[in-house]
Amino acid sequence: MNRTQLFEQIKKKSSYLCVGLDTDVDKIPTHLRSAADPVFEFNKQIIDATIDLCVAYKPNIAFYEALGPKGWESLQKTLEYIPKDVFTIADAKRGDIGNTSALYAKAFFEHMSFDSITVAPYMGEDSVKPFLKFKNKWVILLAHTSNPGADDFQLLQSTGSGKKLYEEVILKSQQWATPDKLMYVVGATQAEKIGGIRVLAPDHFFLVPGIGAQGGDLAQVSKFGMNKQCGLLVNSARNIIYASSDKDFATAAKSEATKVRNEMENLLNSLL
Amino acid sequence: MNRTQLFEQIKKKSSYLCVGLDTDVDKIPTHLRSAADPVFEFNKQIIDATIDLCVAYKPNIAFYEALGPKGWESLQKTLEYIPKDVFTIADAKRGDIGNTSALYAKAFFEHMSFDSITVAPYMGEDSVKPFLKFKNKWVILLAHTSNPGADDFQLLQSTGSGKKLYEEVILKSQQWATPDKLMYVVGATQAEKIGGIRVLAPDHFFLVPGIGAQGGDLAQVSKFGMNKQCGLLVNSARNIIYASSDKDFATAAKSEATKVRNEMENLLNSLL
Secondary structure, X not given: OOHHHHHHHHHHHOOOEEEEOOOOHHHOOHHHOOOOOHHHHHHHHHHHHHOXXXXXXXXXXXXXXXXXXXXXXXXXXXXXXXXOOOEEEEEEEEXXXXXHHHHHHHHHHHHOOOOEEEEOOOOOHHXXXXXXXXXXXXXXXXXXXXXXXXXXXXXXXXXXXXXXXXXXXXXXXXXXXXXXXXXXXXOOOOHHHHHHHHHHOOOOOEXXXXXXXXXXXHHHHHHHHOEOOEOEEEEEOHHHHOOXXXXXXXXXXXXXXXXXXXXXXXXXXXXX | OOHHHHHHHHHHHOOOEEEEOOXXXXXXXXXXXXXXXXXXXXXXXXXXXXXXXXXXXXXXXXHHHOOOHHHHHXXXXXXXXXXXXXXXXXXXXXXXXXXXXXXXXXXXXXXXXXXXXXXXXXXXXXXXXXXXXOOOOEEEEEEEOOOOOHHHHHOOEEOOOOOEHHHHHHHHHOOOOOOOOEEEEEOOOOHHHXXXXXXXXXXXXXXXXXXXXXXXXXXXXXXXXXXXXXXXXXXXXXXXXXXXXXXXXXXXXXXXXXXXXXXXXXXXXXXX
């Protein structure tokens, strides 16, 4: 999917919601646990319930990898079930030396057909570039994350430029790819910082985790982060997929996703 | 495996060689390709040929992940085939928010029973700590890597401490774990830098990739990097496992591993 198509979907659905498919077997409602593939069955019903309300799905790969080979089968089936006009994100945070990154790219873009993958920047250019060689596939580079440990290294200030590490990541990586191939992960927990990041990367999409359970504020994030093509994919996982732990989990997920989507419609109104 | 046991193995085998099981299906000798599981069959024969010459095996997870669910099965079988007195490293370079890192830890330490995993430091403390909760399991944190892009961010100098990013990683992470749980990835391509890193982390083991195909020099690495408990695991992959692409691949691998091990025996002599 390219940037124009993504923005078309945002306008069509009045939504820039990404639903995080962080599907934990221990949290799947009990009535699904006897299914042949409980993880896929759960995801299928979540997708059916939310497909009109979101523009992206983001499985966090750890949840599937923790289940061994059958977890990868659940992931593959989930991905095949998602219609092609919905953007898919492999939240894998990979990053290795060049020829190894090329293998990860093959795994996520060819073996499975994700539109994008999250990548860690620590190893630099040759760890990122192999992911950029695939047409209409995206790298979503970790910039400023929303977890407690984010400040340990991401806020280190460089003597050369005076920039912080996450700013260096954003500036240097723009030499590697255009906003048609590259997005950034920017945490929602300190919304005002997103404004500063928007100045550094005016045209790039930001994937924003941390809304809901982690405490980020959608209105604030949108105020500081939106650009003329929306430029935001805001992720919510637990608040939606675990809105109920009972038989009504899909209806409850739909209801939560609807609330977020309706707020997004209002926030998009000034833009569209 | 704990640190004392690892050093015992090094003394017993007169070797601190780690064999990288970066098994590429396209490079497996043709006569093995009709096997039920060519990747496992290749690994099995490499392990049989090198088990007396090395103290560790390091599968790079990307090579297995690129093959989908059956790649994970090959990996699991490989791991089960390696005797418990040999140290095993999941070269996965994971790193995510805390509860997700906990899932990766479960995948590599429980579902599979690796002794250690390589972890990327970009997301900070809570992305590393979940791996440290398992008894006799290790985190091997990326510090200064050997790839061309390593300098993009790892050499940024911090205004606060005057330290480079990779030095900050080494110093800060020592607050999270002792040398009994934590090692560092330190590339071999600039051996003299290893001396500086040894000053910052006198007791930690370093996993040193970049010998052989990537151009690092074993004698130099050992001169600058060794401590009283050896403190080094030096990885070689392609030079050993692809020493021949023909039916004699295992014999050729043994021959290459023997050369490295004999050089290591000499280098260890001053220590033992």
